[in-house]
Amino acid sequence: MTSGKAAGVKSGEGAAERLSPREIRRRQRIELGREQLLETAEGLFAERGYYETNLKDVADICEFSVGSIYSFFDSKDALYLAVLMRRGSGQREELERIAAQRAPAGERLIAMVRAQVEHRRAYPAWAQLHAQMTKIGGRSGAAGVPEVYKDFYAEIVALQAKVIEEGQREGTIRPGDPPALARLCCALLDGFTLMDPVISEEPAGIDAEEFLRFVRETFAVAGEPPGPETLGV
CATH class of the missing domain: 1.10.10.60 (Homeodomain-like)
Known part of the structure; x- marks a missing residue:
């Protein structure tokens, strides 16, 4: 039997600790x-x-x-x-929620990318830090990526890979190795973050909706018509 007490709860009682x-x-x-x-x-x-x-x-x-x-x-x-890590848990939970929905996989993938764009726009400094760390070559002065954060990023990639694999079975997402395609999708998102006019100090001539169309066209099966945006994110 443990003798310690959980934070905020009296030992041996179910009542919350009464704080002055x-x-x-x-x-x-x-x-x-x-x-x-x-x-x-x-x-x-x-x-x-x-x-x-x-x-x-x-x-x-x-x-x-x-x-x-x-x-x-x-x-x-x-x-x-x-x-x-403080910005990561909420994002991961949102992506898990979208991935678990019953909508077609192609729509879920775009909804996941949209959710990440909106999350990064809500926290622009964190978004720049994340994208600088993960982009090819890294930024001069950037630290190595902590192992815990690598694990978090791998979970995001794995969630997208699962949705991509489901879309391939449906015939709506292009063929290819799902983890590799998921990593490519994440790299595209990181690249867009570094030139997103809402976040970047060096914006490029592309907005979020144009970027999402580009992602859809990149991962959809050739000839697959663009689907409606039916998922709330």
Whole structure:
């Protein structure tokens, strides 16, 4: 039998822990401080790269001491990973929801790409950081991709590969190795992110709808007519 208690629950009881107003305020300050650090670090990592960003930069902008950062994160690497992962879980859950729908696979694939475009537009600094890391050759000053984040990215690729394979069985998605096609689809999305006029400082003459048409035409079976956008994302 374990003697410890879960956070917020009294040991041996099912009732939630009763916190004093002072403790509630303390925890709220801690959470706000952590979010401020993550928000600031996200912008700096995206703008300057991993190696050109140091903890003092983050601390100065947040008006924290460098030492106080270590009360939240063990190291710069830990902060970097937290920045990468905090936007990921919600995106993965949304893609899982779309992949599980009963619509034709081609429509689901486009809906998944659309969801990722919209997610990146909602968090442009994170989107730039992600795309810079994953693009071919990487950006000068970019850190190696943490293993945990590689696993997250592999899950996204695998979800799309599964939908592509289903579309191939339906005869609506072009033939080819599904994981390879899924990786290509992700690479196209990362490339678009780096020139998306909503995100990039160097926009190109293509908007999201044109990009989605391009993805549809690239992965659809030749002669397959464009399908209606029937999935909400």
